[in-house]
Amino acid sequence: MDLCINGQQKQYSEPLSIVQLLEQLELTPERVVVELNREILTAEKRADIQLHNGDTLELIQFVGGG
Amino acid sequence: MQLFINEQCCRFQTEIRLFELRERQKPDADLLIVNGFPVSTDQQLKDGDRVVLIRRGEQPSVDELEALMMARHTPGVHEKIKNSCVGIAGAGGLGSNIAIALTRIGVGKLIVADFDLVEPSNLNRQQYFIDQIGLPKVQALTENLRRINPGVEIVAIQEKITPENLFKYFSAVNVMVEAFDAADQKAMLISNFLRSSPQTPLVAASGMAGYQPANSIKTRKAAQNLYLCGDGITAAQPGRGLMAPRVGIAAHHQANAVLRLLLGEEPE
Numbered sequence: 001m002d003l004c005i006n007g008q009q010k011q012y013s014e015p016l017s018i019v020q021l022l023e024q025l026e027l028t029p030e031r032v033v034v035e036l037n038r039e040i041l042t043a044e045k046r047a048d049i050q051l052h053n054g055d056t057l058e059l060i061q062f063v064g065g066g
Numbered sequence: 067m068q069l070f071i072n073e074q075c076c077r078f079q080t081e082i083r084l085f086e087l088r089e090r091q092k093p094d095a096d097l098l099i100v101n102g103f104p105v106s107t108d109q110q111l112k113d114g115d116r117v118v119l120i121r122r123g124e125q126p127s128v129d130e131l132e133a134l135m136m137a138r139h140t141p142g143v144h145e146k147i148k149n150s151c152v153g154i155a156g157a158g159g160l161g162s163n164i165a166i167a168l169t170r171i172g173v174g175k176l177i178v179a180d181f182d183l184v185e186p187s188n189l190n191r192q193q194y195f196i197d198q199i200g201l202p203k204v205q206a207l208t209e210n211l212r213r214i215n216p217g218v219e220i221v222a223i224q225e226k227i228t229p230e231n232l233f234k235y236f237s238a239v240n241v242m243v244e245a246f247d248a249a250d251q252k253a254m255l256i257s258n259f260l261r262s263s264p265q266t267p268l269v270a271a272s273g274m275a276g277y278q279p280a281n282s283i284k285t286r287k288a289a290q291n292l293y294l295c296g297d298g299i300t301a302a303q304p305g306r307g308l309m310a311p312r313v314g315i316a317a318h319h320q321a322n323a324v325l326r327l328l329l330g331e332e333p334e
Contacts, residue, residue: 028249028250030249030250030253030254031249031250031252031253032253033253033256033257033288033289033292034257035289035290035292038289038290039264039290040256040257040260040261040264040289040290040292041257041261042229042257042258042261043253043254043257044229045261058288058289060256060272060288060289060292060294061272062249062250062252062253062270062272063249063272063273063275063298063299063300063301063302064247064248064249064301064302064303065159065247065272065273065274065275065300065301065302065308065313066156066158066159066160066161066245066246066247066252066271066274066308066313
């Protein structure tokens with residue numbers, strides 16, 4: 001499965017959900033905004049979404065401070 | 067002869083001297099400024115001179131202040147800003163600075179939400195005063211904003227913003243601003259707001275702790291209708307606190323991104 005993550009092409013051999021992808025990338029899910037194919041997903045919405053070949057993702061990780 | 071008196075263009079058939087102008091326009095003025103410099107003696111005015119007549123301690127009316135600001139911003143720009151509404155979630159280091167910048171440029175309406183009270187440690191970067199410690203931040207901020215520009219409508223919400231109440235308060239804004247402190251709150255607000263209002267641009271911030279070089283703070287487009295200010299990596303943590311200069315830089319990146327969006331320009 002080919003995914004485009006933050007503008008870079010990545011290959012994955014196993015099927016992946018968004019949650020699994022975030023885990024693999026060692027990202028803290030509550031601190032990440034996920035855009036899948038130009039659509040922002042809420043934490044609730046993305047819980048059970050499986051990724052497909054050719055999907056484009058923007059993963060934006062936030063750090064604390066303000 | 068044409069003069070600009072308190073930013074308004076005025077025409078005169080004949081030449082006029084400064085004290086005569088004061089007598090005609092504002093006899094009680096005790097501070098006369100010609101082309102940016104205070105003047106105490108009478109003098110001949112020249113075509114195109116800019117004269118400001120002030121009575122010390124007197125506050126301009128809301129209409130006068132607006133005329134002064136309009137002259138500064140050029141009319142087309144001022145109209146757009148004045149007719150717009152901006153939502154700000156969080157009134158801490160980012161939100162208080164952003165609200166002040168947007169009030170100074172005369173954004174018509176600001177909706178500011180924060181559940182917190184002003185604490186002594188906030189004063190290292192947040193736009194509050196020592197005599198405001200203990201007040202709800204949105205109340206203290208409203209007072210401060212009114213002192214700057216009473217013409218701006220302020221809606222203050224002292225409540226924690228959640229996915230449930232977000233849409234109720236911020237559904238009608240032209241631009242939304244994320245100004246929270248905690249990373250998970252930032253992500254919560256952005257995900258839920260852009261999900262419920264995908265057509266409304268949102269300006270967020272991430273990474274502005276410490277005293278790394280100022281130029282590492284950037285504005286970039288991070289997703290559809292999402293603009294992100296900050297260095298993206300420098301989290302607040304023990305030994306690397308949040309400090310006024312960098313938080314202020316990130317906040318003003320956000321305020322400038324808002325202004326550009328209101329004027330139909332891309333922030334990046």
